[in-house]
Amino acid sequence: MDQRDVRAAWERFVERGALPNELRTHVANSWQRSRGHQVAIDRDKAPLVAEAELFRQRAKHVSLRHAARNALESSRTFLSDAHSIMILTDPSGLIIDTEGDARVIDAGRAVHLEHGGRWSEADIGTNAIGTAMAEARPVQIHGAEHFCAEVQRWTCAAVPVRDPVDGEVLGIVDISGPATTFNPHSLALAVCVGQQVESVLARAIKEDHERLLQHYLAKRALWAADDCLLIDRRGTILHGSELARKAIRDNARSDGHDPPTRILKRLDFSEWPAKLKELIPGASIDLVAHDDTGIGAVVVLHARRRLTAADRGLQKQDHPADLRKQPAPTRSLPPPSLRFCDETSALRQPCVPPRRSRSLPSPATSFVAADPAVQAVVRRVEVAAARQMPILIRGETGTGKEQLARHAHAASGRSGAFVPVNCAALPDSLIEAELFGYAEGAFTGARRGGAPGLVQEADGGTLFLDEIGDMPVALQAVLLRLIDDWTVRPVGGARKRVDIFLVSATNAGLEAAVAEGRFRSDLLYRLNTLEVTLPRLRERTDFELVVRHLIDGIDPGCEIAPPTMAALASRPWPGNIRELRNILARIALAGDDEPGSSAIADLIGQAPPAKSGSLQDMQLASILAVHAETAGNVSETARRLGVSRNTVYRALGQTPR
The missing domain is CATH 3.30.450 (Beta-Lactamase)
Structure with missing residues (x-):
């Protein structure tokens, strides 16, 4: 049917409820649902939620937004030429992101086709977003096929985005524009974008599964x-x-x-x-x-x-x-996370924590400072911490920057909490609430009593800004404003002054970032009142003490023989202490009756110098992943991986049958 016929059919339906056979089935069904929802045909715009509610929903669906980010950003160019916009909604049809032609985005505000607009069929009648939700399949709605007269000026194509694991609808990808820009290929484009988003979600889920498996493998000996x-x-x-x-x-x-x-x-x-x-x-x-x-x-x-x-x-x-x-620790004593050793005493007695039962301390608290360069860094940090001076810690990944920041917090004598913030993981849209929190009743569904935010959690304590070199530009402006007056204002709440000791860390070259305009120079000058750099693991002179300290935390009963220690010391350790901890965990998990034997040496040699995962662990992680996917079917797991059933049983810690 052409638009003239569709318009005539719509008028007959509105007046008498009659539906022609020529009308597309999903449009006819949607009109009937819209009437059942008692949507008025003269409704001129979709409902618009409050700013706080929009913020809450965007935060709730942050994984979906991250998965769609590249697709939305790419659409900015090619949809501008097509006079269209790309829209991402949550599962209820609430628009949480838009991108594309700025003129079309501006025009969409007239009907609330914008951030915060609710586009389910119950809210605004037949439209591609709401109908795709209702029918759980790709849908294109053009012009007069919309139920509300004002929305008939638009054309749109939408596709549900599903959870790659269980198929649940997570949101909708929609391409919209003025009715004059109708293109039958818009639906195909929306389907392709939806598949791209689902692919990104599937990859993220797989990576999380691998992290879970590696975490389990690293600690499995504790639960043997x-x-x-x-x-x-x-x-x-x-x-x-x-x-x-x-x-x-x-x-x-x-x-x-x-x-x-x-x-x-x-x-x-x-x-x-x-x-x-x-x-x-x-x-x-x-x-x-x-x-x-x-x-x-x-x-x-x-x-x-x-x-x-x-x-x-x-x-x-x-x-x-x-x-x-x-009981609170005595401030005059150094924190257990740091052990000082001078060179002479280190030769007489290893500087490691006392032997304990098989408890596993948090990796974030394992730090040894026997190397003279590291000791000098620690002493400078202690002086700055006692004077509450902002500290910037530089160093490659895995060198112990957070551990040093925790020691600075302890050395400052502050009674408040140590609050770490991963700057690279804060999306632009979540900055305000993550840092400053919100008051009780600020928006629908707000937690009773509100949420204090990370800055208020650090009041009286230390705020640790990790990976500050990857901080979004929007966050830099917010942080600069905070440092200027140390005042926070939660969403829906009153202003409050805070007392914070600021420590930052980076593995990036901030000077280059400043030159390229990716980092504000005025912020850098406020952060680096004291600047220190932790050396690489291969440059330190206390390698053996670091090894003994880490292995004591992983498995106190495990001893590292001299040949094994020599083999470890010969590696370049591009991942520094973090990589060393992973290798030591694999040694402890090897189950060899004689740690330090040739079998252990072979295990060390299996790992490429630039990577932290051994072939054995990679194979074990693959077996566990496929075993989970096949619902515990050992035969199917072996068939998919091309290994014997006995290999699968051994990986599962079971006796072959």
């Missing part, structure tokens, strides 16, 4: 006698013993068709420990995060035995209130 479940952010069980799977099914009274852990997908990550304890009483929960974002958890069902120190350590992670009951 226990049954474990490895759960991703969507509540999918990636790996777990049959006993552990049965326990969670029995406790949750599940029928087995849908894992009871899938409920975790709907919860905020902070609510996971309580819910998992409800699903599996008595279990310990090890939450796993990447770039300050939760990606999953390891659930440990302890064997019927007396809890070890490692188990008690895990349980304390689940109960932050227990930590507050601990």
Whole structure:
């Protein structure tokens, strides 16, 4: 039907409810749904949510926005020539991002085709966004096919974006423009963009699964006698013993068709420990995060035995209130995260923490300062910290910048918290709320009591800005304003002054960034009152002490033989201390009866000098991933990977059958 016929059919439907057979089926169905929603045909614009609610929804769907970012930015050029815009909505049809022809974006505001506009069928009748949501398939709506008369000036094509794992609709990608710009190929373009976004999401999920598996492998020795479940952010069980799977099914009274852990997908990550304890009483929960974002958890069902120190350590992670009951450390003593050794005493006695039970300290607290250059850096930092001078710490990735920042916090004597902020992980749209928080009742769904924000959390303590060289330009302006008056204003709240000790770190060349206009020079001058640089691991003279300190934290019972120590010392360590920790974890997990034997030396040699993953761990991670994808089918896992079933059983820690 041409537009004249569609317009006539629309008028007959509005007057008498009659629908011609020639009208496209999904349009006819949508008109009927719109009438059922009691949408008035003279409704001239979609509802528009408040700014605070828009902010909350954009923050909630940040993973979807990140996945669509490249596609939206690319559309800025080619859609400008087509007089169109590309739109991203959340699953309810709320527009959270737009890009394209600036003139069309401006024209869209007349009908609230803009950030914050709600475009479900119940809100504004038949339109590509709402109809694609209702029918869960790609849809193109042109001109008079829209239900509301004012919106008939537009043409649009939309496609749902689905979760690559479970197929749930995460949002809508839409291409819109004036009706005169109608192009039948717009729907094909929208479908291609939707597939691109889903591909980015799938890649991100795979990377998170690999991180979860590597985390589990690094700590598996702690739970050798226990049954474990490895759960991703969507509540999918990636790996777990049959006993552990049965326990969670029995406790949750599940029928087995849908894992009871899938409920975790709907919860905020902070609510996971309580819910998992409800699903599996008595279990310990090890939450796993990447770039300050939760990606999953390891659930440990302890064997019927007396809890070890490692188990008690895990349980304390689940109960932050227990930590507050601990007596505060004496300020005059150096923090346990830093050990000072002069050269003579270091030769007499290794400078490592005392032997403990098999508890695993956080990697973020492992730091040794026996090298003279490192000692000089530490002493300068201590002087600056005592005077509350802003400190900028430079160094390659993995050299211990955050550990040094934590020591500066302890040396400052401040009673407040140490609050780390990953500057590279803060999206432009989330800066204000992440840093300054919001007040109670600031917007619909706001947490009771509000949220203080990272800056207020650091009030009376230390704000650590990590990866400051990757800080978005928008955040630089916000931070500069904060440093000027140390005043914060939460969304919907009153202004408040804060008292903060500022420490920053970077592995980037800030001078080059300033020259290229990517970093503000006035901000750099405020951050580097004291500037220090941590040396590379291969340049340090206390390599053996660092090794002994790290291995003591990974497995106190593991000894490093001299040949193995020599083999370690000969490596270039491009990943510095972080890479060394990974290699030592693999040595501890090797299960060799004689650590330091030729088998251990071979394990060290398997890793390429520039990378931190061994072939053994990569194969093991692949086996565990495919085993999860095949729902625990060993034969199918072996077939897909082209290995024997015995190899799969060994990777799973089971006896071949």
